[in-house]
Amino acid sequence: MQRVVSFYEKLPRGAAPDPKATGLLGRYQARYFGKNPSAAPLIHLIGFILILGYGNNYYFHLRHHKNNAH
Numbered sequence: 001m002q003r004v005v006s007f008y009e010k011l012p013r014g015a016a017p018d019p020k021a022t023g024l025l026g027r028y029q030a031r032y033f034g035k036n037p038s039a040a041p042l043i044h045l046i047g048f049i050l051i052l053g054y055g056n057n058y059y060f061h062l063r064h065h066k067n068n069a070h
Contacts, residue, residue: 021030032041 021027032038
């Protein structure tokens with residue numbers, strides 16, 4: 001029984017420390033989804049979709065009309 005008691009005496013007490021965010025996605029989640037969540041990811045998503053949509057329009061349509069000023 002003394003081995004069990006000594007094992008539990010060595011364990012840390014109190015709440016576990018918060019894990020540190022690593023990597024780009026981890027830091028993004030910690031900043032915008034952590035203790036103080038915000039609506040910024042929605043704004044980022046809308047901006048990303050707009051940029052992606054314009055890139056698709058340019059590649060599939062607008063690039064053909066670039067030099068047709070005759």
